[in-house]
Amino acid sequence: MCANSDKPIELRNGLILCFPGISDPVPHSRTLISGGSIVEINSFQYPNYPDTEVIDCSNCLIMPGLVNCHVHAAMSLFRGLADDVPLKSWLEQFIFPSEARHVSPGMVRLGTTLSAVEMALSGITTFADAYFFMEESALATLDVGLRAVIAQGILDAPTPDTRIKSSWKERVTEFLESVPVNPRITPALFCHSPYLCGSDTFRSAFEISQSHGLKLFSHVAETKLEIDEIHKLYGITPIEWLYSLGVLGDNFVLVHGVHLSDRDCRVIMDSSSRLIHCPESNMKLASGAARIQYLLEMGVKIGLGTDSPASNNNLDFFEEMRSASFLSKLSSGNPEALTARQSLYMATTQGARILGLEDTIGSLVPGKQADIIVVDLDQPHLTPLYDPVSQMVYCAKASDVRDVFVSGRVVVRNRKICTVSYEDVRESVNELAARICAHTGKRLFRGE
Numbered sequence: 111m112c113a114n115s116d117k118p119i120e121l122r123n124g125l126i127l128c129f130p131g132i133s134d135p136v137p138h139s140r141t142l143i144s145g146g147s148i149v150e151i152n153s154f155q156y157p158n159y160p161d162t163e164v165i166d167c168s169n170c171l172i173m174p175g176l177v178n179c180h181v182h183a184a185m186s187l188f189r190g191l192a193d194d195v196p197l198k199s200w201l202e203q204f205i206f207p208s209e210a211r212h213v214s215p216g217m218v219r220l221g222t223t224l225s226a227v228e229m230a231l232s233g234i235t236t237f238a239d240a241y242f243f244m245e246e247s248a249l250a251t252l253d254v255g256l257r258a259v260i261a262q263g264i265l266d267a268p269t270p271d272t273r274i275k276s277s278w279k280e281r282v283t284e285f286l287e288s289v290p291v292n293p294r295i296t297p298a299l300f301c302h303s304p305y306l307c308g309s310d311t312f313r314s315a316f317e318i319s320q321s322h323g324l325k326l327f328s329h330v331a332e333t334k335l336e337i338d339e340i341h342k343l344y345g346i347t348p349i350e351w352l353y354s355l356g357v358l359g360d361n362f363v364l365v366h367g368v369h370l371s372d373r374d375c376r377v378i379m380d381s382s383s384r385l386i387h388c389p390e391s392n393m394k395l396a397s398g399a400a401r402i403q404y405l406l407e408m409g410v411k412i413g414l415g416t417d418s419p420a421s422n423n424n425l426d427f428f429e430e431m432r433s434a435s436f437l438s439k440l441s442s443g444n445p446e447a448l449t450a451r452q453s454l455y456m457a458t459t460q461g462a463r464i465l466g467l468e469d470t471i472g473s474l475v476p477g478k479q480a481d482i483i484v485v486d487l488d489q490p491h492l493t494p495l496y497d498p499v500s501q502m503v504y505c506a507k508a509s510d511v512r513d514v515f516v517s518g519r520v521v522v523r524n525r526k527i528c529t530v531s532y533e534d535v536r537e538s539v540n541e542l543a544a545r546i547c548a549h550t551g552k553r554l555f556r557g558e
C-alpha cells in the first residue's frame with residue numbers, strides 16, 4: 111500500500127476536462143482538493159493552502175471518475191469458469207449451481223473487493239452493484255475507497271441469502287437495516303428480471319423502493335428468448351408488462367434493453383425510465399445490439415455498465431466506451447452513431463445522473479466531491495493528441511490511469527492501489543478459487 115493522508119491536494123499542470131461530452135479539455139494550472147471536495151478548479155484564485163500534497167499532472171488528462179452503472183462485482187470469482195455458451199445454459203449449468211454452493215457473506219466481500227480494486231485501477235470511482243448479501247458489497251466498497259450504489263438482489267426462487275422461496279422481503283428489510291450508513295454508499299433494490307420475478311414481486315419491490323426513495327434496477331429485454339417467454343406468459347413485451355404493473359418511472363433503471371420494439375422505446379421515454387447499456391456483455395453472450403442511437407435521439411437517458419466480470423470478462427471501462435460506440439455504429443450502419451463524446455458523457459456525467467448522484471459527482475465543479483482521475487497521455491497509443499476526447503474513448507486503456515481520488519482521498523497512486531493490499535486479496539481469491547475448482551473439475555493456474 112502507498113502512503114495516504116487527509117492532507118489537501120493540489121493537482122498541477124496537464125489538461126483538464128471538467129464536463130465530459132459537453133466541453134473540451136483545456137490547459138490546466140491548479141486544482142485544489144480539501145475536505146473531500148473540489149475547492150478550486152484550474153485557477154490560483156485561492157491562496158496556497160499550508161501543508162498540501164502537490165501532484166504534478168504534466169502530460170496527463172484530469173477528468174471526473176468513470177461511473178459503471180451495472181455490475182455484479184462479487185462474480186469476479188466466477189470469471190473464466192464458463193465461457194462461450196448461451197446465457198440460459200451459462201446461468202443454469204454453471205453460474206446458478208456455483209452460486210448455490212459458494213456464495214456467502216465472505217465470498218461477496220472478497221469478490222467485490224477484487225472487482226473494486228480492478229475498477230479503481232481502471233478509473234471507475236462509482237459503480238452500481240447488484241447481487242446477494244449486499245451489506246458485504248458495501249463494506250468492500252468502503253475498504254477499497256470507492257463510491258457505490260448497492261442494490262440487494264431479489265428473485266422469486268431461493269437465492270444464496272434467501273434459502274426459502276419468496277422470502278426476499280425479510281432479506282430486504284435486513285439489508286436496509288444493516289447496510290452501512292455512509293455518504294459513499296447508496297442502497298437500492300434489484301429485481302433480477304421479468305422471467306425470474308413475478309408481478310407481485312415487482313409491485314412490492316417498487317412500493318418498498320418508493321417508500322425508501324431507492325432506485326429499482328432490473329435486467330429487461332436482454333435476449334430474444336426472454337421476449338418469447340414473457341410473450342407466452344402475458345401476451346405482451348417485458349416493457350409493456352412492467353408498464354402495466356405501474357413500476358416504470360424515473361427511479362426505475364432498466365439494464366440491457368436489447369430487444370425493444372418502437373412502442374417499447376416510446377414507453378421507456380414517456381415514463382422517464384433510465385436505461386443501462388452493457389455492450390460487451392451483450393456481444394459476448396450474443397444477446398444482440400441495443401438500439402442506442404435510436405433511443406438517444408428519442409431522448410432516453412442512457413448510462414454504461416460492464417455487467418458481471420463473469421460475462422464480460424474484465425472491468426475496463428475504456429474498452430466499454432469504445433465497444434459501445436463501435437457496436438452502435440455497426441448495428442445502425444451509421445459511422446456517426448454514438449460518438450466518442452456521447453460515450454464519454456454516458457460513462458461520466460449521465461451515469462452519475464442516472465444513479466441520482468448528479469449533485470455529488472459526474473463533473474468537476476467546486477463544491478462537488480473530488481472523485482477525479484488522472485490519465486497518463488504519454489503513451490504510444492495516445493500519440494499524437496489531436497483530440498483528447500477521441501483518444502480517451504477509442505485509444506485509452508485502463509492501464510493508462512495513473513491516479514484516482516474518491517472524496518479527495520488517494521485510492522490509486524502511480525497505478526498502485528493505496529487502500530488495500532492487492533497481494534492479500536489475490537491470495538484469498540486463489541484459496542477460494544481452489545475450492546470452486548474442487549467441485550467444478552476446473553484446474554486453477556497460479557502463474558507458476
Ligand SMILES: [Zn+2]
Pocket residue numbers: 180181182329365417418
Ligand atoms: Zn447484470
